[in-house]
Amino acid sequence: MMMVISGRHILFSSLILFAPLMVMAVEYRWPPLTYRHVYVKNNLDNGTILTLHCKDKDHDLGVQKLNYQEEFKFQFKPNFLGNRLYFCGLTWDGNLHWFVVYNDRRDLTFCKDLHWSINKDKPCLFNCDTQKYDCEYNYN
Numbered sequence: 001m002m003m004v005i006s007g008r009h010i011l012f013s014s015l016i017l018f019a020p021l022m023v024m025a026v027e028y029r030w031p032p033l034t035y036r037h038v039y040v041k042n043n044l045d046n047g048t049i050l051t052l053h054c055k056d057k058d059h060d061l062g063v064q065k066l067n068y069q070e071e072f073k074f075q076f077k078p079n080f081l082g083n084r085l086y087f088c089g090l091t092w093d094g095n096l097h098w099f100v101v102y103n104d105r106r107d108l109t110f111c112k113d114l115h116w117s118i119n120k121d122k123p124c125l126f127n128c129d130t131q132k133y134d135c136e137y138n139y140n
């Protein structure tokens with residue numbers, strides 16, 4: 001009887017001990033410290049230049065001018081605080097739009113690389129699981 005109780009006790013202690021690791025395993029689809037890449041492609045019209053300006057609170061990635069079908073790429077390592085957030089300002093035909101290209105809360109467990117296609121009406125994000133673009137996103 002003692003053996004059974006202490007056996008259960010050990011199992012219970014182990015669960016408590018490893019619970020944080022199990023949470024991490026569920027939360028992180030990609031191993032911590034794996035670089036994530038974000039691509040933003042001009043899919044407007046042939047002849048329409050996309051002016052792109054991406055940043056997070058610590059990094060300004062500069063102003064990029066993209067011709068039709070050209071893309072801008074950047075990379076980063078995940079942030080253990082889970083609060084990484086990059087947004088991009090987009091200008092074409094004299095109008096400014098912006099949207100969040102990467103947000104830990106939204107994208108931490110999404111595809112390793114994020115491929116955005118910038119269309120006139122909305123940005124679409126390639127889903128590596130379905131191999132299709134998801135277009136449920138919007139510009140601000």
Ligand SMILES: *[C@@H]1O[C@H](CO)[C@@H](O)[C@H](O)[C@H]1NC(C)=O
Pocket residue numbers: 046047068069
């Ligand atoms: C854009 O249009 C030009 C002229 O019609 C053409 O030569 C070029 O291949 C086009 N570019 C793309 C990426 O479709």
